[in-house]
Amino acid sequence: APAMTAAPGLRRVITPNGVTLPSTVRGGVRVMHLVAEPVTHEIMPGLTVEAWGYNGRVHGPTIEAMVGETVRIYVTNRLPEATTVHWHGLEVPAGMDGVAGLHQPGILPGQTFRYEFKLGRAGTFMYHPHFDEMTQMALGMNGMFIVHPRTARPRVRDYAIMLHEWQIPNGARRPNPLAMADFNVLTMNGKAFPATEPLWAEPGDTVRIRFGNLSPMDHHPVHMHGHSFSVVETDGGPVPVSARWPETSVLVPTGTVRVVEFVAAHVGDWPLHCHMTHHVMNQMGHNVLNLIGADTGKADRAVA
Secondary structure, three states: OOOOOOOOOOOOOEOOOOOEOOOEEEOOEEEEEEEEEEEEEEEEOOEEEEEEEEOOEOOOOEEEEEOOOEEEEEEEEOOOOOEOOEEEOOOOOHHHOOOEOOOEOOEOOOOEEEEEEEOOOOEEEEEEOOOOHHHHHHOOOOEEEEEEOOOOOOOOEEEEEEEEEEOOOOOOOOOOOOOOOOOOEEEEOOEOOOOOOOOOOOOOOEEEEEEEEOOOOOOEEEEEOOOOEEEEEEOOEEOOHHHOOEEOEEEEOOOEEEEEEEEOOOOOOOOEEEOOHHHHHOOOOOOOOOOOOOOOHHHHHHHO
């Protein structure tokens, strides 16, 4: 397939641990194909789950296109139930908005639906089902949708990160999509440390990180060590320069995008994490005994 061209001076967005959805241009229309299907997904070594995703991945591939383009996206359903795709934050015709029962019938198993719309503004957006949302989104069905401007922008290292939370009972391979609390695994682009790929930069680089959050229930205050940044954009549009201020943590509410930028000024390996402590730890649990101060050596040996 021919490579997608970007605006002069603009780098493609990098999705750590992820990929960009391939596309071709036919008759002036950018054409892509998403396949909704069950996926066996490794969150980190030793933790593999049976999830749902797109094109064999959790989360789905990042979609990239140019403002002003018409995109045609074929969605094939290989799930055991109906689905749709909603283009979160994009301004599209009502018939293309992807809400089952309002804008379209659900895409039944084995069927393919064609979405087609013109991209009216540049920005950072997302996509996800709008049918049986709690189950399908909780099992990993979401992705980022980047619309590039046609005008040249300063050279940056440009990253996209989808935040997600899961409830995975001990010993289970299927996350619980009915959970409303007690989520015990937080991922970035479907991975948890040490499986997360690093975000690279050299001193003096301008770095942009596009955070999307389609977690079922929780907001995530994402904290970065070693640097401060400014929030420059949401899925609603750019933040005026006069309205920005420096931060070291950004709250990314569920259902939103926050884009931050900073200049890489300090050499080192710097953590980037949600600052909710049980999200930092992962595999945390409630309803367990408080063993602080207890001698658990014998218990450790018995468990081992």
